[in-house]
Amino acid sequence: MSDLRKKIADKILPNLKFSAEDLEEKYPKRKLKEGACVTRIAPSPTGFMHIGNVFSAIINDRIAHQSDGVMFSRIEDTDQKRKVEGAVDIIINFLNEFKIDLDEGEKKDGVETGEYGPYRQSERIEIYQTFLKFLLEKGEAYPCFCSIKDLEEMSKKQEEEKIRPGYRGEWAVCRNLEHEKIWEMLNNGKPYVIRFKSEGNFENKIPVKDLVKGDRELSENDLDIVIQKSDGLPTYHFAHVIDDHLMRTTHVLRADEWFASLPIHLQLFGALGWQAPNYGHISPIQKMDGDSRRKISKRHDPEASVTYYDEEGYPVDAVIEYLLNLANSDFEDWRKENPKLLNREFQLKIERLSGSGALFDFQKLKDVSKEIIAKMTAKEVVEESLKWARKYDLGLAGQLENDKKYSLQIFDIERGGDKSRKDIAKWSDVLYEIGYFFDEIFDSAELYFDKILSGIDKDDQKLIKDKFLETYDEKDSKDEW
RNA sequence: GGCCCUAUCGUCUAACGGUUAGGACACAUCCUUCUCAAGGAUGGAAUCAGAGUCCGAUUCUCUGUAGGGUCACCA
Numbered sequence: 001m002s003d004l005r006k007k008i009a010d011k012i013l014p015n016l017k018f019s020a021e022d023l024e025e026k027y028p029k030r031k032l033k034e035g036a037c038v039t040r041i042a043p044s045p046t047g048f049m050h051i052g053n054v055f056s057a058i059i060n061d062r063i064a065h066q067s068d069g070v071m072f073s074r075i076e077d078t079d080q081k082r083k084v085e086g087a088v089d090i091i092i093n094f095l096n097e098f099k100i101d102l103d104e105g106e107k108k109d110g111v112e113t114g115e116y117g118p119y120r121q122s123e124r125i126e127i128y129q130t131f132l133k134f135l136l137e138k139g140e141a142y143p144c145f146c147s148i149k150d151l152e153e154m155s156k157k158q159e160e161e162k163i164r165p166g167y168r169g170e171w172a173v174c175r176n177l178e179h180e181k182i183w184e185m186l187n188n189g190k191p192y193v194i195r196f197k198s199e200g201n202f203e204n205k206i207p208v209k210d211l212v213k214g215d216r217e218l219s220e221n222d223l224d225i226v227i228q229k230s231d232g233l234p235t236y237h238f239a240h241v242i243d244d245h246l247m248r249t250t251h252v253l254r255a256d257e258w259f260a261s262l263p264i265h266l267q268l269f270g271a272l273g274w275q276a277p278n279y280g281h282i283s284p285i286q287k288m289d290g291d292s293r294r295k296i297s298k299r300h301d302p303e304a305s306v307t308y309y310d311e312e313g314y315p316v317d318a319v320i321e322y323l324l325n326l327a328n329s330d331f332e333d334w335r336k337e338n339p340k341l342l343n344r345e346f347q348l349k350i351e352r353l354s355g356s357g358a359l360f361d362f363q364k365l366k367d368v369s370k371e372i373i374a375k376m377t378a379k380e381v382v383e384e385s386l387k388w389a390r391k392y393d394l395g396l397a398g399q400l401e402n403d404k405k406y407s408l409q410i411f412d413i414e415r416g417g418d419k420s421r422k423d424i425a426k427w428s429d430v431l432y433e434i435g436y437f438f439d440e441i442f443d444s445a446e447l448y449f450d451k452i453l454s455g456i457d458k459d460d461q462k463l464i465k466d467k468f469l470e471t472y473d474e475k476d477s478k479d480e481w
Numbered sequence: 482g483g484c485c486c487u488a489u490c491g492u493c494u495a496a497c498g499g500u501u502a503g504g505a506c507a508c509a510u511c512c513u514u515c516u517c518a519a520g521g522a523u524g525g526a527a528u529c530a531g532a533g534u535c536c537g538a539u540u541c542u543c544u545g546u547a548g549g550g551u552c553a554c555c556a
Contacts, residue, residue, distance in 0.1 A: 044556055079555055148554075164483055165552070193554050202484085219484060229554040236556050260485060260551040283487085286549080293548070325505085329494045332505055354494080356487040357549065364493065364506045374519085414519070423518050433518085 002139075004179040009136040011186055012143065012194075013129050020134055023127060027116050027246040036069035038250040041100070042240075044076045045087030048298055049094045049306040051360075052255060052285055055323050057100045059282065060253050062348040065101055069250070073105035074243060075120040078233040088120075094306050097316055099344075116247040121239050128234040131242055131272060132194060132227065140271050141227060143192040144174035145185055164202070166223045167195070175224055194228035196238075200267060208262055211251070211280030211350045221263040237261060241268040244277055253280040253350065256357070280350050283357040285326070293359060303360065313388040313427025317343065318369035325368065328352045339375070366425035374420040378412035381424070385411075388427035396431050410434050 018026075030038060039060040043053055064071035073095065077083055092108060104114025112119050135141035144167075146154075151167065158165045175197055185192070200220035208216050227238035234242075244252055259281040269276040284295040287303075296304040303309075309319050321343050325331040334346050373381065382400065386407075389397035400407045411434070414421040423433050 042556090046556090076556065082555070144554095151553085159482095162482080213486070216486080223552090226554050231554080233554090235554070240556095255556095256486080257550060257556090281486090284550080288492095295549080326493070329505080332493095336505095354487090358494090359492060361492050361506070367506055421517095421519050 004183060005139060006137055008143070008179060008182055008186065009133050011183070012136065013133045016130055016133060017126055018130050020130055023130060023246060027248065030070065030248045032070065033068055035067055036250075037064050037067045038069050038248055039064040039071045039253055040074055040244070040247065040249050041071070041095075042074045042076045042243075042254070043091050044079065044082065045084060045091060046082050047084035047087040047090055049090060050298060050304055051296065051306055051309075051323075052282075052304075054094070054098050054306055054319070055285060055326070056253065056255060056282055057095060057098065058320060058323055059327055059348065059350070059353070060251075061100050061102075062344070062346075063251060063253060063350060064103075065344075066347055070103045071101065072114055072116070072247065073102050073119065074247070075106060075122075076236065076239070077120055077122045078229075078236070078239060080231060080233070097310075098306075098320060099316070121243070122233070124239075124243070125232065125234075127246065128228070128239060128242055132234075132238075135196065135227075135271065136194070140197050141194050142175055142177070142197055143182055143186065144172075144195045144224075144226070145177075145190050145192045146174060147191075167225075168198070168223045172224045191230045193226045193230050195224040196227050196268065196271070198222050198224050198267065200263070206263060206266065208266070209278070210259070210262075211253070211278055212283070212353045213259070213281060213355055218260075218263050221267050223264075225264055227268075237264050237268065241265055241272065241274075245269070245272070245274045249277050251278045251280065251350075253282060256281045256283045280353070283354055285360050286357040287360050293357070295357065296360060303362075311392060311428075313385075313392070313429075314365065314369050314425075315372055315384065315427075318365065318372045318426075321372065322365045322368045324348070325364070326354075326358050369425045370422040373424050374415075374422045378408050378415050381411040381415075382407050385424075385427045385430045389430070392428070393431065 032038070041053070041057045041060050043049075061071050063069075073091075075088055075091070077088075088106065088110075089108075092106065095102060104112075104116060105119045106112050118124055132141065146167075150173075154167070154171055155165045158171065172195070174195070198221055200222040202219050202222045204220040205217040206220055208218050210216060225237060226235050228234050240252075243249075262279060262281075266276055286293045287296050287301060289300075298304045309316075321331070321335065324343055324346060328346075328348055330352070331343075331346055335343075338345070376384070382404065386397060386400050389400060424430060
């Protein structure tokens with residue numbers, strides 16, 4: 001009987017290069033000082049960087065480095081359908097732009113640093129297979145030949161009978177297949193996935209420790225979850241457990257949506273005989289939608305994408321400091337006391353993260369941004385706004401470049417000291433704020449009326465404009481004016 | 482629907498079981514002012530509801546309500 005089980009495991013995964021022991025040895029426990037945290041960010045290359053990814057990256061970065069630990073990135077590219085060409089570069093660029101201090105992982109041009117790689121899941125298949133075979137041999141995993149259609153029918157039936165849905169217990173038809181039957185189907189080339197054989201009982205509560213939420217209880221997992229898909233790639237759950245074990249992650253700080261699957265992960269760590277890392281689940285950033293709030297979503301909200309902040313021209317540090325403040329609200333007090341320190345010096349505390357999702361507040365972002373820009377020198381402001389304008393507003397860029405000395409003087413007005421002017425929150429404001437210094441822009445700038453008289457309807461705007469022009473004389477002295 | 486999480490000014494939040502419930506943003510008023518800003522001063526503004534424990538509850542317990550998350554061969 002168990003001979004056949006071994007034969008099946010060999011059939012499914014022949015010729016493996018390593019044993020589990022090899023891998024344990026290849027990726028030894030890290031030699032770090034007591035209390036050092038190893039954290040990671042694990043983005044999927046979908047071509048889209050969510051502001052929540054940046055939030056999470058900043059938190060992971062700070063927690064690792066303020067404890068003299070290590071932070072790495074791992075590309076989670078096991079979903080072939082969502083994979084987008086060039087997406088890894090997009091991720092790397094944004095991590096760089098937001099000054100995320102990566103010690104290990106993929107850097108520019110596909111080059112990796114670090115001893116715990118490869119750092120792309122698609123290149124770690126053999127590692128996953130090693131442990132998959134281990135579970136298969138132990139009888140804690142099994143091939144499942146159910147088709148998508150079979151599964152749909154099952155959940156439909158479960159719904160009709162008002163039973164908690166899922167591939168579980170007696171519903172898990174493949175879990176008790178005769179070995180002979182499995183052998184036969186395998187030889188017939190029938191497609192299959194590998195499932196984990198769960199011994200969990202949903203009625204049992206297990207205590208979980210969450211660095212953000214505190215001590216909580218969750219139900220044991222009783223679902224036979226898929227750990228390897230029919231394309232041979234692992235699912236998130238399986239890859240996470242193996243990767244974070246072998247990469248010796250000590251603190252998994254990830255999005256809140258994973259909290260519910262914690263029992264699955266704990267169960268897998270147990271089955272593999274490993275100690276689970278510490279977990280902390282970060283609540284999503286939300287926004288107001290009508291009179292209810294919801295997670296900022298990439299489909300509906302432009303501000304979900306990090307590119308939005310670049311387009312609008314928010315300085316990177318403004319976004320970072322805003323997010324830091326969202327993470328730990330005492331950041332702003334610290335900032336007030338330490339106006340000159342780098343925000344990296346701030347000691348972030350995971351337990352001070354909010355347990356519920358925070359609403360993204362643009363007003364506050366703008367304020368943070370104004371403070372940051374007010375602290376810049378005129379030279380920096382010219383450079384930064386020019387950098388933005390070259391990308392998004394060539395007309396403005398031309399004017400700024402035309403007479404750099406003049407530009408410098410404009411931005412030098414009332415700049416510096418405690419009462420430095422705070423009129424610019426983002427580089428796209430520059431046009432409105434200083435456009436009138438440039439005749440070419442000003443003359444053609446109908447947009448000023450829209451801006452200054454916003455909230456007033458078009459007809460009234462015209463009326464005000466006409467009345468003004470009636471009495472306006474360019475030659476008036478300032479007193480007459 | 483099951484399970485889980487969360488609940489303090491409009492927003493982000495602070496408060497060993499004992500505070501006139503604090504701060505920041507936003508808002509309002511006033512001052513300053515050749516414009517726009519900036520700055521200064523002042524102000525309004527909150528413990529979801531109901532029970533219980535306690536001398537005392539924003540804090541602990543229960544119930545309700547509301548919002549969020551999750552229930553894939555996606556991560």
